[in-house]
Amino acid sequence: MDKNMAAFGLGLLLFGLAGQGHSCLDPASAYAFTGAVCRLTYPAAVVLNEKTTEVIKAAFQHAKYPNIEGEKSMSFIGKLKYGLLNLEIHNLSIGKSEFELRENVGIGIDISNVSAVFKGTIKYSYGSALFTVGHSIDFEIESKIDLVINSKLWQRKATHSNCGKGKVAADTSDCCLTFHKLKLLLQGDREPGWIKKMFTDIITFTMKLVVKGQICKEINKVANILADFIQETAEEFLSDGDIRVDIDVTSAPVITSNYIESYHKGLVTYNGSTSVVNASVFNPDQLSEDRSLHFWISDDILNPLVTAAYDDRRFVRNISGEDLRFLFQKELSTARPELLNKWLSSEEPLLKTWSASDPHLWTTTQGTSVKAVAAVELSSAKQDTPPVLYFETEVEVLVRASYADKNLILNCTTVHISISKISTSPDISESLNAYLQEAVEKIGIPKVISYLEPELTALMNEQGLHLFDLINPEVIPQNGYVVIQMDFGFPHHLLVDFLRKTLD
Numbered sequence: 001m002d003k004n005m006a007a008f009g010l011g012l013l014l015f016g017l018a019g020q021g022h023s024c025l026d027p028a029s030a031y032a033f034t035g036a037v038c039r040l041t042y043p044a045a046v047v048l049n050e051k052t053t054e055v056i057k058a059a060f061q062h063a064k065y066p067n068i069e070g071e072k073s074m075s076f077i078g079k080l081k082y083g084l085l086n087l088e089i090h091n092l093s094i095g096k097s098e099f100e101l102r103e104n105v106g107i108g109i110d111i112s113n114v115s116a117v118f119k120g121t122i123k124y125s126y127g128s129a130l131f132t133v134g135h136s137i138d139f140e141i142e143s144k145i146d147l148v149i150n151s152k153l154w155q156r157k158a159t160h161s162n163c164g165k166g167k168v169a170a171d172t173s174d175c176c177l178t179f180h181k182l183k184l185l186l187q188g189d190r191e192p193g194w195i196k197k198m199f200t201d202i203i204t205f206t207m208k209l210v211v212k213g214q215i216c217k218e219i220n221k222v223a224n225i226l227a228d229f230i231q232e233t234a235e236e237f238l239s240d241g242d243i244r245v246d247i248d249v250t251s252a253p254v255i256t257s258n259y260i261e262s263y264h265k266g267l268v269t270y271n272g273s274t275s276v277v278n279a280s281v282f283n284p285d286q287l288s289e290d291r292s293l294h295f296w297i298s299d300d301i302l303n304p305l306v307t308a309a310y311d312d313r314r315f316v317r318n319i320s321g322e323d324l325r326f327l328f329q330k331e332l333s334t335a336r337p338e339l340l341n342k343w344l345s346s347e348e349p350l351l352k353t354w355s356a357s358d359p360h361l362w363t364t365t366q367g368t369s370v371k372a373v374a375a376v377e378l379s380s381a382k383q384d385t386p387p388v389l390y391f392e393t394e395v396e397v398l399v400r401a402s403y404a405d406k407n408l409i410l411n412c413t414t415v416h417i418s419i420s421k422i423s424t425s426p427d428i429s430e431s432l433n434a435y436l437q438e439a440v441e442k443i444g445i446p447k448v449i450s451y452l453e454p455e456l457t458a459l460m461n462e463q464g465l466h467l468f469d470l471i472n473p474e475v476i477p478q479n480g481y482v483v484i485q486m487d488f489g490f491p492h493h494l495l496v497d498f499l500r501k502t503l504d
Contacts, residue, residue, distance in 0.1 A: 030251035035266020037296035063218040111147040144181040175216035268304035275304035315355035348381035
């Protein structure tokens, strides 16, 4: 595909991901305050180009065409009063769309060969003070239109005293419609008559003004609806419950002939506290142009997300019943102490575990390291029963993430385990240490991963990730950040359903 050819749909969808113009910082200055970056390349344009027709149709079909009234003096019939009523659009078809990424300027969009039939009713009267004749007649207007838009993107609510606030909005006011055909048919009669000749010039001129105004207005509306939808969806995808992520832009985007790149704060908010990003390691050279879609995510987002999850008591788990008994069927090289055998055979054994301190996360080229202290308590589900055993374990693991068959996969390697604060009979606490250390490594950590994988997958699917065709996604850990890159397929029905539900 030629690099200067793609989709009006892409232009509208990109309104939610990049903003040009009214920004307080230039991109280079904003890098330090950037927690997340999105880069869309031309392969993404190929995918989004498939959605052009639906977006254009939505703009035409949902435009509200007002009734038009006017009057004109005619030498041979006196004063002519007329009204164009109940204007509707039918038989809409779209030719092709082209767009051009204009470096450091914006997006030029060219839609050609839009064919449509406008139907309505003409009510008219003519005459003088002595007599008046009135009629009503249905009409059709066959049209072929080219549409050119020079779109600009701006940061809503961004003022000199309010830098970086608000979302990106679209300005498509530089909108031009060229009519290559505008043919009036009265009640389906294709033969010329004096009424048709009389109305042709009047209606042609009026229709051009009305259609241009309403279509351009509707395109701007659709563009901003999509912009808001994309940005809100992105925030929702990174948020859950009381944990929120602010993805307001930190700067105007960079627009080149090959990609659009937008920069976002990525500030995590929980319980009135907001994280800080002021020393980000981002540099554009850290992203390639090899795939359709690239995300750059800083540890400055990931670590506060983990902290917020800890503060929200997300890292708490109770295990009992058959799940607990199955867990301890794992064969270990260290013999299981009799204390634990008695506990497992007791009535309603219960294992409680929770994070005893704020986990710490950092990323290197080897993967994402997580260090945490977990507390473990073995007791009975019966009330007022003292714990059989309590201990804490400091664990450091190295995690590499991948995504396949619409599931998150976490490959975990243990780096360090230590056991402390064992609370049980003093005479056996020392013999427990070796068993607990092996149990944490071979039973505890795999069990935590078995919980995290489906729960994080389910959390992402709640935001609709499973509806997209993600092609060969890669998660690439680097020093202080993670790059996620992929090709993708955009589900046709999602855009159609969204436009229908939003605009109807």
